[in-house]
Amino acid sequence: MQTWGIFGQNHFFRRHFRDWWELPSMQDRSSQRRRILKAGQILFGSSAVDCTVRDISATGARIQAHGPLWFPDKFVLAITSDGTSRRCHILWRKDGQIGVVFDE
Template sequence: MIKLRPMEHRIAPRRRILKAGTIEFGGGGIDCTVKNISETGAALELATPLLIPDRFTLRVPSDHLKRRCHVVWRKERRLGVAFD
C-alpha cells in the first residue's frame, strides 16, 4: 500500500536546518533551535513553549536574521511561527 503525504499548504517552501536562535521579548531572550525555515515562517524547538508570548523577535546570529513573528501553533517543545 502506498501512503500519500498530505498536500503542502505553505506559501513558501521550507528548508530543514539546525541552527541556534534566540526568542527575544521583554528585554530578555530564551535560547531555541531553528528546525526549519522559509521566507514566511519557521519551526522552533525549546525547553518549554509555555512561557513564550504570542509575538516576539526571532534572532539567528549565524544567518544575520532578526525577524518579528507571531506564534501559529504550539506542540510540546515546538513552536511554529509566521514572520510579520
C-alpha cells in the same frame, strides 16, 4: 463503550495520522521550508530564550525552545549564526515545538 468515529474515543486515527491531522500540510504553506539546525533566540521585552531553528522558509519557521514554556505570542526570532532577526507570531505549539509566521 468504545466509539469508532473520527472524533470519538478511539484514538486509532489520531495515533496513526497524527502528523497529517494536527500539523499544517505542505499544501497549506505559501512557501517551501528547508530543514536547518541553527541556534537562535526568542526575544521579547528585555528577555531572551534560547531556541533551535529546525526549519525555515520565506514566510515562517519551526523552532524548539530551550527555556521557559511561556513567552508572548509575538516576539523577535534572532538566528545567531546568520545575524538575522525577524518579527513573528506563533501559529501553533506542539510537543515543545513552535510554528511561527514572519510578520512583514
